[in-house]
Amino acid sequence: MPDTLPDHQATQNPTRSLRLGVAGPVGTGKSSLIALLCRELSGVLQLGVITNDIYTDEDARFLRSAGVLDPERIRAVETGACPHTAIRDDVTANLLAVEDLEEDFAPLDVVLVESGGDNLTATFSPALVDAQIFVLDVAGGGDVARKGGPGIARADLLVVNKTDLAPYVGVDVPRMVLDATAARDGAPVLALSRLDRESIDALTTWVQTLLVAHRAGAHVPQDPGPMAPHFHADEEGNGFLHTHDEGDGSHDHPHDHPHGDVPAEPAAAVGRD
Numbered sequence: 001m002p003d004t005l006p007d008h009q010a011t012q013n014p015t016r017s018l019r020l021g022v023a024g025p026v027g028t029g030k031s032s033l034i035a036l037l038c039r040e041l042s043g044v045l046q047l048g049v050i051t052n053d054i055y056t057d058e059d060a061r062f063l064r065s066a067g068v069l070d071p072e073r074i075r076a077v078e079t080g081a082c083p084h085t086a087i088r089d090d091v092t093a094n095l096l097a098v099e100d101l102e103e104d105f106a107p108l109d110v111v112l113v114e115s116g117g118d119n120l121t122a123t124f125s126p127a128l129v130d131a132q133i134f135v136l137d138v139a140g141g142g143d144v145a146r147k148g149g150p151g152i153a154r155a156d157l158l159v160v161n162k163t164d165l166a167p168y169v170g171v172d173v174p175r176m177v178l179d180a181t182a183a184r185d186g187a188p189v190l191a192l193s194r195l196d197r198e199s200i201d202a203l204t205t206w207v208q209t210l211l212v213a214h215r216a217g218a219h220v221p222q223d224p225g226p227m228a229p230h231f232h233a234d235e236e237g238n239g240f241l242h243t244h245d246e247g248d249g250s251h252d253h254p255h256d257h258p259h260g261d262v263p264a265e266p267a268a269a270v271g272r273d
C-alpha cells in the first residue's frame, strides 16, 4: 500500500481521474475484477465505471446488482457489432461517457472502463485510458499467456485470474506466471483469485500505486499497439477478417454496421474470437 495519495487539489486538473481499462477474452472475469476493486476501494477512493457491451447493458446491470458502488456511477456504452473498435479506434462514445461521469461526480479518483468480452488481442487506445489491465484465466489453459498478442505483451498489468480453479483444469499457476512474465519482458503479472486475500491486496496496491504515479505525472500511458487481425462470423455463418492496422477504424470487410457508436440496428451475429 503506498504511503500517501496526494489529493485532487495537488493535481493540475482536479476533475481528471485515472482512467483504467480492463480488457480480455469473454468470461475471464473482467466484471468480477471490477466488482472486486469497487468493493475493496470504494471506501477510500471515489470510483466510476463504464462498461462496453455489443448491444446490451448486461455488464453494467451485473455490476449495479452486485451492490458494490452507487448504481449511478456505473454507466453502459453500447458499442455495436465491433466492440473493440469502441475502445481502440473510435473512442468517442467512451470518452464522452467517462467525461460525463467525471463531471457528474467530480472529483473522481479512478474510472474503470471495461471492454466488451472480446478476443485475445483487444487493446485500449491511450487516447481513452491512462493504463490497462489485461485479464486471462487459468481455464483458458497454461499456454495462452505465452502465445499472447499485444494486450498480453504490453498491458500495464496482466492478471491470471481464477487461480482457485487451477487444480481442476490442470494448470500450473507459477509456470503460467513465469511464461507470461517472459512474454512481457518482465512487466507485472498477477495471479488472482477472489478467494485469495493476498492476491486481492496485491491488486488493490497496484491500482493505488498507479494512482500515485498518475497524479505525480510519473505514469506515461503506453499504446500496446494495434490488435492482431481476427475473424468475425456473420449472419450467414460465413465471416470476415477484421484488422485495426490503420488505427482509424478502417478495415477490410464490406459492412453497414456502425463503429463505436450506439448501433441503430444491431446485427444478429457477431464473432467473438
Ligand SMILES: Nc1nc2c(ncn2[C@@H]2O[C@H](COP(=O)(O)OP(=O)(O)OP(=O)(O)O)[C@@H](O)[C@H]2O)c(=O)[nH]1
Pocket (backbone or CB within 6 Å): 025, 026, 027, 028, 029, 030, 031, 032, 033, 059, 116, 117, 118, 161, 162, 163, 164, 165, 192, 193, 194, 195
Ligand atoms: N472460481 C472463480 N470464478 C471466478 C473468479 N472471478 C470470476 N469468476 C467467475 O467467472 C465467470 C465470468 O466472470 P465475469 O466477471 O462475468 O467475466 P467477464 O470477463 O466480465 O465476462 P464477459 O463480460 O462476458 O466477457 C463468472 O461465473 C464469475 O463468477 C474467481 O476468482 N474464481
